[in-house]
Amino acid sequence: MNLLLTSIGKRIELIGHLKTSFRVIGVDASTENPAKSFADAFYRVPRCREEGYVEALLAVCEEEKVSLLVPLYEPEFEILNAARDKFEEIGVKLVLSGEPVTEICNDKRKTAAFFKRYDIPAPETLSDSEVEAVIGGEQAEFPLIVKPADGMGSEGIFFAENRRELEFFYGYVENALVQRCARGKEYTIDVLCDFYGQPVYIVPRIRLEVRSGEVTKSRVDLQRRVMEGTEGLLRSLNREGRVCGPMTIQCFWEESEQRLQFIEINPRFGGGVPLAFAAGADYAAALKRMGESFAAGAAGGSLKGEEKPDLTDFREQEIKELTMLRYTQAVYEDGER
Missing domain, CATH: 3.30.1490.20 (ATP-grasp fold, A domain)
Incomplete structure:
Protein backbone atom coordinates (compact mmCIF):
# COMPACT_ATOMS: atom_id res chain seq x y z
CA MET A 1 0.00 0.00 0.00
CA ASN A 2 1.29 3.45 -0.94
CA LEU A 3 1.05 6.56 1.26
CA LEU A 4 1.83 10.13 0.23
CA LEU A 5 3.22 12.74 2.64
CA THR A 6 3.23 16.44 1.75
CA SER A 7 5.79 19.07 2.82
CA ILE A 8 8.20 16.40 4.00
CA GLY A 9 11.03 18.80 4.89
CA LYS A 10 12.90 17.15 7.79
CA ARG A 11 10.33 14.49 8.73
CA ILE A 12 12.83 11.64 8.47
CA GLU A 13 11.78 9.71 11.58
CA LEU A 14 8.12 9.90 10.55
CA ILE A 15 8.97 8.54 7.11
CA GLY A 16 11.04 5.74 8.66
CA HIS A 17 8.16 4.66 10.87
CA LEU A 18 5.56 4.77 8.08
CA LYS A 19 7.84 2.70 5.83
CA THR A 20 7.35 -0.25 8.20
CA SER A 21 3.84 -0.63 6.70
CA PHE A 22 3.80 1.51 3.53
CA ARG A 23 5.70 2.50 0.46
CA VAL A 24 6.11 6.22 1.23
CA ILE A 25 5.98 8.88 -1.48
CA GLY A 26 7.11 12.35 -0.42
CA VAL A 27 6.36 15.70 -2.05
CA ASP A 28 7.66 19.17 -1.30
CA ALA A 29 7.92 22.55 -3.00
CA SER A 30 11.71 22.44 -2.61
CA THR A 31 14.23 19.82 -3.65
CA GLU A 32 16.58 21.03 -0.92
CA ASN A 33 15.12 18.90 1.84
CA PRO A 34 16.80 15.96 3.59
CA ALA A 35 13.68 13.80 3.87
CA LYS A 36 13.57 13.09 0.13
CA SER A 37 16.61 10.83 0.57
CA PHE A 38 14.56 8.57 2.86
CA ALA A 39 11.25 8.40 0.96
CA ASP A 40 10.68 5.61 -1.54
CA ALA A 41 9.90 8.23 -4.19
CA PHE A 42 10.00 12.03 -4.25
CA TYR A 43 8.25 14.64 -6.40
CA ARG A 44 8.62 18.38 -6.45
CA VAL A 45 5.22 20.12 -6.54
CA PRO A 46 4.06 23.77 -6.54
CA ARG A 47 3.59 25.58 -3.23
CA CYS A 48 0.15 24.99 -1.81
CA ARG A 49 -1.09 28.48 -2.70
CA GLU A 50 0.31 28.35 -6.23
CA GLU A 51 -1.69 27.40 -9.30
CA GLY A 52 -1.62 23.70 -10.09
CA TYR A 53 -0.91 22.44 -6.57
CA VAL A 54 -3.93 20.14 -6.24
CA GLU A 55 -3.58 18.96 -9.85
CA ALA A 56 0.06 18.05 -9.19
CA LEU A 57 -0.88 16.01 -6.14
CA LEU A 58 -3.65 14.23 -8.04
CA ALA A 59 -1.17 13.37 -10.79
CA VAL A 60 1.34 11.96 -8.28
CA CYS A 61 -1.42 9.94 -6.61
CA GLU A 62 -2.46 8.39 -9.92
CA GLU A 63 1.13 7.76 -11.03
CA GLU A 64 2.09 6.10 -7.74
CA LYS A 65 -1.27 4.40 -7.03
CA VAL A 66 -1.54 6.17 -3.67
CA SER A 67 -4.11 4.95 -1.14
CA LEU A 68 -3.63 7.44 1.72
CA LEU A 69 -2.68 11.13 1.58
CA VAL A 70 -1.37 12.66 4.82
CA PRO A 71 -0.69 16.44 4.77
CA LEU A 72 1.84 17.87 7.23
CA TYR A 73 1.59 21.65 6.75
CA GLU A 74 -1.29 23.77 8.08
CA PRO A 75 -1.74 26.12 5.07
CA GLU A 76 -2.50 23.05 2.93
CA PHE A 77 -5.43 21.89 5.04
CA GLU A 78 -8.14 24.22 3.75
CA ILE A 79 -7.11 23.62 0.15
CA LEU A 80 -7.02 19.83 0.51
CA ASN A 81 -10.30 19.66 2.42
CA ALA A 82 -11.93 21.54 -0.46
CA ALA A 83 -10.50 18.96 -2.88
CA ARG A 84 -11.29 15.90 -0.72
CA ASP A 85 -13.88 14.50 -3.18
CA LYS A 86 -11.44 14.79 -6.09
CA PHE A 87 -9.00 12.52 -4.27
CA GLU A 88 -11.67 10.04 -3.19
CA GLU A 89 -12.88 9.80 -6.81
CA ILE A 90 -9.49 8.28 -7.70
CA GLY A 91 -9.44 6.03 -4.62
CA VAL A 92 -7.29 8.20 -2.34
CA LYS A 93 -8.33 8.74 1.29
CA LEU A 94 -7.36 12.14 2.74
CA VAL A 95 -6.17 11.49 6.30
CA LEU A 96 -7.17 14.88 7.68
CA SER A 97 -9.91 16.13 9.98
CA GLY A 98 -12.86 17.86 8.30
CA GLU A 99 -12.92 21.59 7.59
CA PRO A 100 -14.95 22.62 10.70
CA VAL A 101 -12.32 20.92 12.87
CA THR A 102 -9.28 22.31 11.06
CA GLU A 103 -10.77 25.82 11.21
CA ILE A 104 -11.09 25.53 15.00
CA CYS A 105 -7.52 24.27 15.28
CA ASN A 106 -5.84 26.74 12.92
CA ASP A 107 -7.42 29.91 14.36
CA LYS A 108 -6.54 30.31 18.04
CA ARG A 109 -9.51 32.62 18.61
CA LYS A 110 -11.79 29.86 17.39
CA THR A 111 -9.86 27.38 19.54
CA ALA A 112 -10.47 29.56 22.61
CA ALA A 113 -14.17 29.89 21.73
CA PHE A 114 -14.40 26.11 21.30
CA PHE A 115 -12.85 25.54 24.74
CA LYS A 116 -15.34 27.99 26.29
CA ARG A 117 -18.33 26.53 24.42
CA TYR A 118 -17.73 23.02 25.82
CA ASP A 119 -16.38 24.04 29.25
CA ILE A 120 -12.96 22.63 28.43
CA PRO A 121 -10.45 24.02 30.95
CA ALA A 122 -8.15 26.54 29.30
CA PRO A 123 -6.38 29.83 30.12
CA CYS A 181 -0.43 31.92 31.45
CA ALA A 182 -1.10 28.28 32.22
CA ARG A 183 1.08 26.78 34.94
CA GLY A 184 2.48 23.35 35.72
CA LYS A 185 3.99 20.61 33.58
CA GLU A 186 3.59 21.13 29.87
CA TYR A 187 2.32 18.10 27.96
CA THR A 188 1.98 17.32 24.29
CA ILE A 189 -0.51 14.55 23.55
CA ASP A 190 0.01 12.57 20.36
CA VAL A 191 -3.33 11.25 19.12
CA LEU A 192 -4.39 9.04 16.23
CA CYS A 193 -8.11 8.84 15.41
CA ASP A 194 -9.80 6.46 13.02
CA PHE A 195 -11.98 7.63 10.12
CA TYR A 196 -14.98 7.74 12.48
CA GLY A 197 -13.40 10.13 14.98
CA GLN A 198 -12.60 7.52 17.63
CA PRO A 199 -9.15 7.60 19.23
CA VAL A 200 -6.82 4.70 18.51
CA TYR A 201 -3.87 6.11 20.46
CA ILE A 202 -3.58 8.83 23.11
CA VAL A 203 0.05 9.22 24.18
CA PRO A 204 0.88 12.12 26.55
CA ARG A 205 4.49 13.25 26.85
CA ILE A 206 6.14 15.94 28.95
CA ARG A 207 8.01 18.62 27.01
CA LEU A 208 11.39 18.69 28.75
CA GLU A 209 13.27 20.88 26.26
CA VAL A 210 12.17 22.77 23.15
CA ARG A 211 14.40 24.57 20.63
CA SER A 212 13.00 26.76 17.85
CA GLY A 213 9.55 25.33 18.45
CA GLU A 214 10.63 21.67 18.11
CA VAL A 215 10.89 19.34 21.09
CA THR A 216 14.41 17.98 21.68
CA LYS A 217 13.84 16.20 25.01
CA SER A 218 10.58 14.58 26.00
CA ARG A 219 9.26 11.80 28.23
CA VAL A 220 6.10 9.71 27.91
CA ASP A 221 3.94 10.15 31.01
CA LEU A 222 0.61 8.31 30.96
CA GLN A 223 -1.02 10.83 33.30
CA ARG A 224 -4.61 9.70 33.86
CA ARG A 225 -6.20 13.15 34.12
CA VAL A 226 -4.44 14.33 30.97
CA MET A 227 -5.64 11.26 29.04
CA GLU A 228 -9.21 11.56 30.31
CA GLY A 229 -9.27 15.28 29.53
CA THR A 230 -8.03 14.56 26.01
CA GLU A 231 -10.77 11.98 25.47
CA GLY A 232 -13.37 14.56 26.52
CA LEU A 233 -11.86 17.18 24.23
CA LEU A 234 -12.02 14.77 21.28
CA ARG A 235 -15.68 13.97 22.00
CA SER A 236 -16.47 17.70 21.93
CA LEU A 237 -14.45 18.24 18.76
CA ASN A 238 -16.36 15.44 17.03
CA ARG A 239 -19.57 17.37 17.72
CA GLU A 240 -18.18 20.19 15.56
CA GLY A 241 -17.07 17.96 12.69
CA ARG A 242 -15.31 14.68 11.95
CA VAL A 243 -11.92 14.22 13.62
CA CYS A 244 -9.64 12.02 11.51
CA GLY A 245 -6.02 10.92 11.58
CA PRO A 246 -3.20 12.47 13.60
CA MET A 247 -3.77 15.20 16.18
CA THR A 248 -1.29 17.00 18.42
CA ILE A 249 -2.80 18.54 21.55
CA GLN A 250 -1.04 20.66 24.18
CA CYS A 251 -1.96 21.23 27.80
CA PHE A 252 -0.59 22.02 31.26
CA TRP A 253 -1.16 19.92 34.38
CA GLU A 254 -0.67 21.68 37.73
CA GLU A 255 -0.31 18.92 40.30
CA SER A 256 -0.61 21.09 43.42
CA GLU A 257 -3.97 22.51 42.27
CA GLN A 258 -5.07 19.35 40.42
CA ARG A 259 -5.75 21.68 37.50
CA LEU A 260 -5.68 20.81 33.80
CA GLN A 261 -5.61 23.53 31.13
CA PHE A 262 -5.58 22.93 27.38
CA ILE A 263 -3.87 25.51 25.20
CA GLU A 264 -3.69 24.24 21.61
CA ILE A 265 -4.96 21.66 19.11
CA ASN A 266 -3.15 20.85 15.86
CA PRO A 267 -4.73 18.46 13.31
CA ARG A 268 -1.45 16.93 12.16
CA PHE A 269 1.59 14.93 13.24
CA GLY A 270 3.67 16.75 15.86
CA GLY A 271 7.43 16.99 15.58
CA GLY A 272 7.90 14.78 18.65
CA VAL A 273 5.58 11.97 17.54
CA PRO A 274 8.49 9.54 16.96
CA LEU A 275 8.59 9.15 20.76
CA ALA A 276 5.04 7.75 20.63
CA PHE A 277 6.15 5.30 17.91
CA ALA A 278 9.10 4.14 20.01
CA ALA A 279 6.85 3.79 23.07
CA GLY A 280 4.65 1.28 21.27
CA ALA A 281 2.06 3.27 19.31
CA ASP A 282 2.15 1.59 15.90
CA TYR A 283 0.55 4.37 13.86
CA ALA A 284 1.79 2.85 10.60
CA ALA A 285 0.08 -0.53 11.09
CA ALA A 286 -3.14 1.12 12.33
CA LEU A 287 -3.21 3.47 9.35
CA LYS A 288 -2.66 0.56 7.00
CA ARG A 289 -5.65 -1.29 8.42
CA MET A 290 -7.71 1.89 8.14
CA GLY A 291 -6.57 2.28 4.54
CA GLU A 292 -7.48 -1.32 3.73
CA SER A 293 -10.97 -0.78 5.13
CA PHE A 294 -11.41 2.32 2.98
CA ALA A 295 -10.25 0.42 -0.10
CA ALA A 296 -12.67 -2.42 0.70
CA GLY A 297 -15.54 0.05 1.04
CA ALA A 298 -14.64 1.76 -2.22
CA ALA A 299 -14.44 -1.62 -3.97
CA GLY A 300 -17.91 -2.35 -2.65
CA GLY A 301 -19.30 0.72 -4.39
CA SER A 302 -18.86 3.44 -1.74
CA LEU A 303 -16.37 6.21 -2.47
CA LYS A 304 -16.55 7.10 1.23
CA GLY A 305 -15.37 3.65 2.32
CA GLU A 306 -18.05 1.98 4.42
CA GLU A 307 -16.05 -0.91 5.88
CA LYS A 308 -15.33 -0.09 9.55
CA PRO A 309 -12.08 -1.70 10.71
CA ASP A 310 -11.59 -3.42 14.06
CA LEU A 311 -8.74 -1.53 15.74
CA THR A 312 -9.16 -3.07 19.21
CA ASP A 313 -5.71 -4.68 19.20
CA PHE A 314 -4.07 -1.31 18.53
CA ARG A 315 -6.09 0.42 21.28
CA GLU A 316 -4.99 -2.27 23.74
CA GLN A 317 -1.28 -2.07 22.93
CA GLU A 318 1.00 -1.36 25.88
CA ILE A 319 2.62 2.08 25.79
CA LYS A 320 6.00 2.34 27.53
CA GLU A 321 7.09 5.42 29.48
CA LEU A 322 10.22 6.20 27.46
CA THR A 323 12.40 9.33 27.33
CA MET A 324 13.53 10.81 23.99
CA LEU A 325 16.85 12.70 23.69
CA ARG A 326 17.29 14.04 20.16
CA TYR A 327 20.40 14.91 18.19
CA THR A 328 21.14 16.32 14.75
CA GLN A 329 22.31 14.50 11.65
CA ALA A 330 22.89 15.70 8.09
CA VAL A 331 22.44 14.52 4.51
CA TYR A 332 25.25 15.31 2.07
CA GLU A 333 24.65 15.72 -1.66
CA ASP A 334 27.13 15.84 -4.52
CA GLY A 335 27.31 18.67 -7.04
CA GLU A 336 26.32 22.31 -7.17
CA ARG A 337 22.72 23.29 -6.38
Whole structure:
Protein backbone atom coordinates (compact mmCIF):
# COMPACT_ATOMS: atom_id res chain seq x y z
CA MET A 1 0.00 0.00 0.00
CA ASN A 2 1.29 3.45 -0.94
CA LEU A 3 1.05 6.56 1.26
CA LEU A 4 1.83 10.13 0.23
CA LEU A 5 3.22 12.74 2.64
CA THR A 6 3.23 16.44 1.75
CA SER A 7 5.79 19.07 2.82
CA ILE A 8 8.20 16.40 4.00
CA GLY A 9 11.03 18.80 4.89
CA LYS A 10 12.90 17.15 7.79
CA ARG A 11 10.33 14.49 8.73
CA ILE A 12 12.83 11.64 8.47
CA GLU A 13 11.78 9.71 11.58
CA LEU A 14 8.12 9.90 10.55
CA ILE A 15 8.97 8.54 7.11
CA GLY A 16 11.04 5.74 8.66
CA HIS A 17 8.16 4.66 10.87
CA LEU A 18 5.56 4.77 8.08
CA LYS A 19 7.84 2.70 5.83
CA THR A 20 7.35 -0.25 8.20
CA SER A 21 3.84 -0.63 6.70
CA PHE A 22 3.80 1.51 3.53
CA ARG A 23 5.70 2.50 0.46
CA VAL A 24 6.11 6.22 1.23
CA ILE A 25 5.98 8.88 -1.48
CA GLY A 26 7.11 12.35 -0.42
CA VAL A 27 6.36 15.70 -2.05
CA ASP A 28 7.66 19.17 -1.30
CA ALA A 29 7.92 22.55 -3.00
CA SER A 30 11.71 22.44 -2.61
CA THR A 31 14.23 19.82 -3.65
CA GLU A 32 16.58 21.03 -0.92
CA ASN A 33 15.12 18.90 1.84
CA PRO A 34 16.80 15.96 3.59
CA ALA A 35 13.68 13.80 3.87
CA LYS A 36 13.57 13.09 0.13
CA SER A 37 16.61 10.83 0.57
CA PHE A 38 14.56 8.57 2.86
CA ALA A 39 11.25 8.40 0.96
CA ASP A 40 10.68 5.61 -1.54
CA ALA A 41 9.90 8.23 -4.19
CA PHE A 42 10.00 12.03 -4.25
CA TYR A 43 8.25 14.64 -6.40
CA ARG A 44 8.62 18.38 -6.45
CA VAL A 45 5.22 20.12 -6.54
CA PRO A 46 4.06 23.77 -6.54
CA ARG A 47 3.59 25.58 -3.23
CA CYS A 48 0.15 24.99 -1.81
CA ARG A 49 -1.09 28.48 -2.70
CA GLU A 50 0.31 28.35 -6.23
CA GLU A 51 -1.69 27.40 -9.30
CA GLY A 52 -1.62 23.70 -10.09
CA TYR A 53 -0.91 22.44 -6.57
CA VAL A 54 -3.93 20.14 -6.24
CA GLU A 55 -3.58 18.96 -9.85
CA ALA A 56 0.06 18.05 -9.19
CA LEU A 57 -0.88 16.01 -6.14
CA LEU A 58 -3.65 14.23 -8.04
CA ALA A 59 -1.17 13.37 -10.79
CA VAL A 60 1.34 11.96 -8.28
CA CYS A 61 -1.42 9.94 -6.61
CA GLU A 62 -2.46 8.39 -9.92
CA GLU A 63 1.13 7.76 -11.03
CA GLU A 64 2.09 6.10 -7.74
CA LYS A 65 -1.27 4.40 -7.03
CA VAL A 66 -1.54 6.17 -3.67
CA SER A 67 -4.11 4.95 -1.14
CA LEU A 68 -3.63 7.44 1.72
CA LEU A 69 -2.68 11.13 1.58
CA VAL A 70 -1.37 12.66 4.82
CA PRO A 71 -0.69 16.44 4.77
CA LEU A 72 1.84 17.87 7.23
CA TYR A 73 1.59 21.65 6.75
CA GLU A 74 -1.29 23.77 8.08
CA PRO A 75 -1.74 26.12 5.07
CA GLU A 76 -2.50 23.05 2.93
CA PHE A 77 -5.43 21.89 5.04
CA GLU A 78 -8.14 24.22 3.75
CA ILE A 79 -7.11 23.62 0.15
CA LEU A 80 -7.02 19.83 0.51
CA ASN A 81 -10.30 19.66 2.42
CA ALA A 82 -11.93 21.54 -0.46
CA ALA A 83 -10.50 18.96 -2.88
CA ARG A 84 -11.29 15.90 -0.72
CA ASP A 85 -13.88 14.50 -3.18
CA LYS A 86 -11.44 14.79 -6.09
CA PHE A 87 -9.00 12.52 -4.27
CA GLU A 88 -11.67 10.04 -3.19
CA GLU A 89 -12.88 9.80 -6.81
CA ILE A 90 -9.49 8.28 -7.70
CA GLY A 91 -9.44 6.03 -4.62
CA VAL A 92 -7.29 8.20 -2.34
CA LYS A 93 -8.33 8.74 1.29
CA LEU A 94 -7.36 12.14 2.74
CA VAL A 95 -6.17 11.49 6.30
CA LEU A 96 -7.17 14.88 7.68
CA SER A 97 -9.91 16.13 9.98
CA GLY A 98 -12.86 17.86 8.30
CA GLU A 99 -12.92 21.59 7.59
CA PRO A 100 -14.95 22.62 10.70
CA VAL A 101 -12.32 20.92 12.87
CA THR A 102 -9.28 22.31 11.06
CA GLU A 103 -10.77 25.82 11.21
CA ILE A 104 -11.09 25.53 15.00
CA CYS A 105 -7.52 24.27 15.28
CA ASN A 106 -5.84 26.74 12.92
CA ASP A 107 -7.42 29.91 14.36
CA LYS A 108 -6.54 30.31 18.04
CA ARG A 109 -9.51 32.62 18.61
CA LYS A 110 -11.79 29.86 17.39
CA THR A 111 -9.86 27.38 19.54
CA ALA A 112 -10.47 29.56 22.61
CA ALA A 113 -14.17 29.89 21.73
CA PHE A 114 -14.40 26.11 21.30
CA PHE A 115 -12.85 25.54 24.74
CA LYS A 116 -15.34 27.99 26.29
CA ARG A 117 -18.33 26.53 24.42
CA TYR A 118 -17.73 23.02 25.82
CA ASP A 119 -16.38 24.04 29.25
CA ILE A 120 -12.96 22.63 28.43
CA PRO A 121 -10.45 24.02 30.95
CA ALA A 122 -8.15 26.54 29.30
CA PRO A 123 -6.38 29.83 30.12
CA GLU A 124 -8.57 32.91 29.78
CA THR A 125 -8.33 34.78 26.49
CA LEU A 126 -8.58 38.56 26.83
CA SER A 127 -10.80 40.54 24.49
CA ASP A 128 -9.32 43.52 22.66
CA SER A 129 -11.08 45.90 25.05
CA GLU A 130 -9.70 44.00 28.06
CA VAL A 131 -6.18 44.21 26.66
CA GLU A 132 -6.55 47.95 26.08
CA ALA A 133 -7.83 48.34 29.65
CA VAL A 134 -4.78 46.53 31.07
CA ILE A 135 -2.45 48.64 28.93
CA GLY A 136 -4.30 51.70 30.25
CA GLY A 137 -3.66 50.76 33.87
CA GLU A 138 -6.28 48.21 34.93
CA GLN A 139 -4.98 45.63 37.41
CA ALA A 140 -3.76 42.37 35.83
CA GLU A 141 -1.65 39.38 36.76
CA PHE A 142 1.54 39.17 34.70
CA PRO A 143 3.06 37.59 32.74
CA LEU A 144 0.58 37.47 29.86
CA ILE A 145 1.17 35.58 26.62
CA VAL A 146 0.97 37.44 23.31
CA LYS A 147 0.84 35.31 20.15
CA PRO A 148 -0.55 35.44 16.61
CA ALA A 149 -4.04 33.98 16.38
CA ASP A 150 -3.06 32.24 13.14
CA GLY A 151 0.47 31.28 14.16
CA MET A 152 2.15 27.91 13.74
CA GLY A 153 4.31 26.12 16.28
CA SER A 154 6.05 28.46 18.70
CA GLU A 155 6.63 31.23 16.16
CA GLY A 156 5.85 34.76 17.31
CA ILE A 157 5.01 33.90 20.94
CA PHE A 158 6.10 36.42 23.60
CA PHE A 159 5.73 36.72 27.36
CA ALA A 160 4.76 40.21 28.49
CA GLU A 161 6.09 40.72 32.02
CA ASN A 162 4.53 44.17 32.51
CA ARG A 163 2.25 46.77 30.87
CA ARG A 164 5.03 48.29 28.83
CA GLU A 165 5.94 44.95 27.29
CA LEU A 166 2.27 44.10 26.73
CA GLU A 167 1.73 47.34 24.84
CA PHE A 168 4.82 46.72 22.71
CA PHE A 169 4.13 43.05 21.85
CA TYR A 170 0.42 43.67 21.29
CA GLY A 171 1.36 46.22 18.63
CA TYR A 172 4.29 44.19 17.29
CA VAL A 173 2.57 40.82 16.78
CA GLU A 174 0.28 40.73 13.75
CA ASN A 175 -3.27 39.53 14.52
CA ALA A 176 -2.32 39.37 18.20
CA LEU A 177 -4.10 37.25 20.79
CA VAL A 178 -3.49 37.74 24.53
CA GLN A 179 -3.99 34.97 27.08
CA ARG A 180 -3.26 34.35 30.72
CA CYS A 181 -0.43 31.92 31.45
CA ALA A 182 -1.10 28.28 32.22
CA ARG A 183 1.08 26.78 34.94
CA GLY A 184 2.48 23.35 35.72
CA LYS A 185 3.99 20.61 33.58
CA GLU A 186 3.59 21.13 29.87
CA TYR A 187 2.32 18.10 27.96
CA THR A 188 1.98 17.32 24.29
CA ILE A 189 -0.51 14.55 23.55
CA ASP A 190 0.01 12.57 20.36
CA VAL A 191 -3.33 11.25 19.12
CA LEU A 192 -4.39 9.04 16.23
CA CYS A 193 -8.11 8.84 15.41
CA ASP A 194 -9.80 6.46 13.02
CA PHE A 195 -11.98 7.63 10.12
CA TYR A 196 -14.98 7.74 12.48
CA GLY A 197 -13.40 10.13 14.98
CA GLN A 198 -12.60 7.52 17.63
CA PRO A 199 -9.15 7.60 19.23
CA VAL A 200 -6.82 4.70 18.51
CA TYR A 201 -3.87 6.11 20.46
CA ILE A 202 -3.58 8.83 23.11
CA VAL A 203 0.05 9.22 24.18
CA PRO A 204 0.88 12.12 26.55
CA ARG A 205 4.49 13.25 26.85
CA ILE A 206 6.14 15.94 28.95
CA ARG A 207 8.01 18.62 27.01
CA LEU A 208 11.39 18.69 28.75
CA GLU A 209 13.27 20.88 26.26
CA VAL A 210 12.17 22.77 23.15
CA ARG A 211 14.40 24.57 20.63
CA SER A 212 13.00 26.76 17.85
CA GLY A 213 9.55 25.33 18.45
CA GLU A 214 10.63 21.67 18.11
CA VAL A 215 10.89 19.34 21.09
CA THR A 216 14.41 17.98 21.68
CA LYS A 217 13.84 16.20 25.01
CA SER A 218 10.58 14.58 26.00
CA ARG A 219 9.26 11.80 28.23
CA VAL A 220 6.10 9.71 27.91
CA ASP A 221 3.94 10.15 31.01
CA LEU A 222 0.61 8.31 30.96
CA GLN A 223 -1.02 10.83 33.30
CA ARG A 224 -4.61 9.70 33.86
CA ARG A 225 -6.20 13.15 34.12
CA VAL A 226 -4.44 14.33 30.97
CA MET A 227 -5.64 11.26 29.04
CA GLU A 228 -9.21 11.56 30.31
CA GLY A 229 -9.27 15.28 29.53
CA THR A 230 -8.03 14.56 26.01
CA GLU A 231 -10.77 11.98 25.47
CA GLY A 232 -13.37 14.56 26.52
CA LEU A 233 -11.86 17.18 24.23
CA LEU A 234 -12.02 14.77 21.28
CA ARG A 235 -15.68 13.97 22.00
CA SER A 236 -16.47 17.70 21.93
CA LEU A 237 -14.45 18.24 18.76
CA ASN A 238 -16.36 15.44 17.03
CA ARG A 239 -19.57 17.37 17.72
CA GLU A 240 -18.18 20.19 15.56
CA GLY A 241 -17.07 17.96 12.69
CA ARG A 242 -15.31 14.68 11.95
CA VAL A 243 -11.92 14.22 13.62
CA CYS A 244 -9.64 12.02 11.51
CA GLY A 245 -6.02 10.92 11.58
CA PRO A 246 -3.20 12.47 13.60
CA MET A 247 -3.77 15.20 16.18
CA THR A 248 -1.29 17.00 18.42
CA ILE A 249 -2.80 18.54 21.55
CA GLN A 250 -1.04 20.66 24.18
CA CYS A 251 -1.96 21.23 27.80
CA PHE A 252 -0.59 22.02 31.26
CA TRP A 253 -1.16 19.92 34.38
CA GLU A 254 -0.67 21.68 37.73
CA GLU A 255 -0.31 18.92 40.30
CA SER A 256 -0.61 21.09 43.42
CA GLU A 257 -3.97 22.51 42.27
CA GLN A 258 -5.07 19.35 40.42
CA ARG A 259 -5.75 21.68 37.50
CA LEU A 260 -5.68 20.81 33.80
CA GLN A 261 -5.61 23.53 31.13
CA PHE A 262 -5.58 22.93 27.38
CA ILE A 263 -3.87 25.51 25.20
CA GLU A 264 -3.69 24.24 21.61
CA ILE A 265 -4.96 21.66 19.11
CA ASN A 266 -3.15 20.85 15.86
CA PRO A 267 -4.73 18.46 13.31
CA ARG A 268 -1.45 16.93 12.16
CA PHE A 269 1.59 14.93 13.24
CA GLY A 270 3.67 16.75 15.86
CA GLY A 271 7.43 16.99 15.58
CA GLY A 272 7.90 14.78 18.65
CA VAL A 273 5.58 11.97 17.54
CA PRO A 274 8.49 9.54 16.96
CA LEU A 275 8.59 9.15 20.76
CA ALA A 276 5.04 7.75 20.63
CA PHE A 277 6.15 5.30 17.91
CA ALA A 278 9.10 4.14 20.01
CA ALA A 279 6.85 3.79 23.07
CA GLY A 280 4.65 1.28 21.27
CA ALA A 281 2.06 3.27 19.31
CA ASP A 282 2.15 1.59 15.90
CA TYR A 283 0.55 4.37 13.86
CA ALA A 284 1.79 2.85 10.60
CA ALA A 285 0.08 -0.53 11.09
CA ALA A 286 -3.14 1.12 12.33
CA LEU A 287 -3.21 3.47 9.35
CA LYS A 288 -2.66 0.56 7.00
CA ARG A 289 -5.65 -1.29 8.42
CA MET A 290 -7.71 1.89 8.14
CA GLY A 291 -6.57 2.28 4.54
CA GLU A 292 -7.48 -1.32 3.73
CA SER A 293 -10.97 -0.78 5.13
CA PHE A 294 -11.41 2.32 2.98
CA ALA A 295 -10.25 0.42 -0.10
CA ALA A 296 -12.67 -2.42 0.70
CA GLY A 297 -15.54 0.05 1.04
CA ALA A 298 -14.64 1.76 -2.22
CA ALA A 299 -14.44 -1.62 -3.97
CA GLY A 300 -17.91 -2.35 -2.65
CA GLY A 301 -19.30 0.72 -4.39
CA SER A 302 -18.86 3.44 -1.74
CA LEU A 303 -16.37 6.21 -2.47
CA LYS A 304 -16.55 7.10 1.23
CA GLY A 305 -15.37 3.65 2.32
CA GLU A 306 -18.05 1.98 4.42
CA GLU A 307 -16.05 -0.91 5.88
CA LYS A 308 -15.33 -0.09 9.55
CA PRO A 309 -12.08 -1.70 10.71
CA ASP A 310 -11.59 -3.42 14.06
CA LEU A 311 -8.74 -1.53 15.74
CA THR A 312 -9.16 -3.07 19.21
CA ASP A 313 -5.71 -4.68 19.20
CA PHE A 314 -4.07 -1.31 18.53
CA ARG A 315 -6.09 0.42 21.28
CA GLU A 316 -4.99 -2.27 23.74
CA GLN A 317 -1.28 -2.07 22.93
CA GLU A 318 1.00 -1.36 25.88
CA ILE A 319 2.62 2.08 25.79
CA LYS A 320 6.00 2.34 27.53
CA GLU A 321 7.09 5.42 29.48
CA LEU A 322 10.22 6.20 27.46
CA THR A 323 12.40 9.33 27.33
CA MET A 324 13.53 10.81 23.99
CA LEU A 325 16.85 12.70 23.69
CA ARG A 326 17.29 14.04 20.16
CA TYR A 327 20.40 14.91 18.19
CA THR A 328 21.14 16.32 14.75
CA GLN A 329 22.31 14.50 11.65
CA ALA A 330 22.89 15.70 8.09
CA VAL A 331 22.44 14.52 4.51
CA TYR A 332 25.25 15.31 2.07
CA GLU A 333 24.65 15.72 -1.66
CA ASP A 334 27.13 15.84 -4.52
CA GLY A 335 27.31 18.67 -7.04
CA GLU A 336 26.32 22.31 -7.17
CA ARG A 337 22.72 23.29 -6.38
